[in-house]
Amino acid sequence: MGRLPAKIDYENLRNARILENQARLATLGLQKTLSELRSEASSRKPVKNHFRSYTKKIYGIETLRRSNRLKQIAAERTTISKNTDKLRRSDRLGRKIKVENEKENPISGKVVVYGDGKESEHSGGSEENSRPANMPLVKMNGKEFRQPSPESSSRRCNSKGRGSVYDPVFGISCHFCRQKKLCGEEDCKRCGDFDMDQPCIGKTDCSVCHSNNGVLCRGCLKVRYGEELEEVRQRKDWMCPHCIEEKGINPYWICNSSFCLKKRKMAPTGIAIYRAKEMGYESVAHLLMDQLQKSIMRKR
Incomplete structure (x- = not known):
C-alpha cells in the first residue's frame, strides 16, 4: 500500500514533463507530425542530377579570335615553311x-x-x-x-x-x-x-x-x-694481324679489337689480359688463338 503514492507521483512527473516538451516544440514551430513531413517531401519536385548532360557546341564558320602573339607565331611558321633554309636542324645533321x-x-x-x-678529298696516286x-x-x-x-x-x-x-x-x-x-x-x-x-x-x-x-x-x-x-x-x-690472316701465315692469329670481333660475330673480350695471364698466356691474342684452335678441332 505504501508504494502506490510513489508510482502516482512518478506518473504525474512524467506527464508534466511531456506537456512541457510539447509546449517547447510548439514555441519552436516543430509541432508538425511525421506524416505531415512525409507528405510535404513527396509533393516537392524531384531534384535534378548534379552532373550536367553534355551538349556538343557547334561553332560558326567565322574565324576564331586569336591573340596578337598567336597571330605572330602563325605568321612566322608560314614564313619558315616557305623558306626551307631556316628550318631547325640538329647539330649532327648540321655537321x-x-x-x-x-x-x-x-x-x-x-x-x-x-x-x-x-677516304680523303685528294684523288690520284x-x-x-x-x-x-x-x-x-x-x-x-x-x-x-x-x-x-x-x-x-x-x-x-x-x-x-x-x-x-x-x-x-x-x-x-x-x-x-x-x-x-x-x-x-x-x-x-x-x-x-x-x-x-x-x-x-x-x-x-x-x-x-x-x-x-x-x-x-x-x-x-x-x-x-x-x-x-x-x-x-x-x-x-x-705485318698486322689482318694481313697475317689474309696471307694464311697463321690462321688462328686474329685481331681482337671490338670492331674485328663483331665482324666475326664474336663478343668483344673486354679487359681479358688478367684472365689470359692467370691461364698462362702471353697476351689476349694467344688466348683467343688457343680457343679458336680448340673450337675448330671439336667441330671436326
Missing part, C-alpha cells in the same frame, strides 16, 4: 650538311688529313695518299694552328703506353683503344715538334696494308698481342 658542302665547294679554314687509311698510316699529312688550309701549351707538352711523356695528351688534329688513333693521342715517346719528332714528314714512332705501321688496321700504340701492342714496340720498329716486314 653532315656542312661536310657535304665543303666536299662540293672546298674552302679555306679546314683541316684535311691524307694518308691515314681513310699522289704522295699524300701513299703515306703510311703512322705518318699522315695534315694540311691546315688556312686554319689557325694552335701550339699546345707548355704544360700539355710536358705531360705528353707521362704515359708511355698510350700517351697522355689528346689531340684531335695531330693525334693518330690506335686501332684497338681508338685513343687519338700524341705518343709518349721522348724522341718522337712528329708528336714533339709536329713534323709532318716524320712518322710517329709510338705507333706501328703494317708493311703490307699501311692502313689504320695496322696502327697500334705501345700499350695495346703489348697487352693484346704480346709484342714489343722496339722489336716491331726494327722489323721492316712487320
Whole structure:
C-alpha cells in the first residue's frame, strides 16, 4: 500500500514533463507530425542530377579570335615553311650538311688529313695518299694552328703506353683503344715538334696494308698481342694481324679489337689480359688463338 503514492507521483512527473516538451516544440514551430513531413517531401519536385548532360557546341564558320602573339607565331611558321633554309636542324645533321658542302665547294679554314687509311678529298696516286698510316699529312688550309701549351707538352711523356695528351688534329688513333693521342715517346719528332714528314714512332705501321688496321700504340701492342714496340720498329716486314690472316701465315692469329670481333660475330673480350695471364698466356691474342684452335678441332 505504501508504494502506490510513489508510482502516482512518478506518473504525474512524467506527464508534466511531456506537456512541457510539447509546449517547447510548439514555441519552436516543430509541432508538425511525421506524416505531415512525409507528405510535404513527396509533393516537392524531384531534384535534378548534379552532373550536367553534355551538349556538343557547334561553332560558326567565322574565324576564331586569336591573340596578337598567336597571330605572330602563325605568321612566322608560314614564313619558315616557305623558306626551307631556316628550318631547325640538329647539330649532327648540321655537321653532315656542312661536310657535304665543303666536299662540293672546298674552302679555306679546314683541316684535311691524307694518308691515314681513310677516304680523303685528294684523288690520284699522289704522295699524300701513299703515306703510311703512322705518318699522315695534315694540311691546315688556312686554319689557325694552335701550339699546345707548355704544360700539355710536358705531360705528353707521362704515359708511355698510350700517351697522355689528346689531340684531335695531330693525334693518330690506335686501332684497338681508338685513343687519338700524341705518343709518349721522348724522341718522337712528329708528336714533339709536329713534323709532318716524320712518322710517329709510338705507333706501328703494317708493311703490307699501311692502313689504320695496322696502327697500334705501345700499350695495346703489348697487352693484346704480346709484342714489343722496339722489336716491331726494327722489323721492316712487320705485318698486322689482318694481313697475317689474309696471307694464311697463321690462321688462328686474329685481331681482337671490338670492331674485328663483331665482324666475326664474336663478343668483344673486354679487359681479358688478367684472365689470359692467370691461364698462362702471353697476351689476349694467344688466348683467343688457343680457343679458336680448340673450337675448330671439336667441330671436326
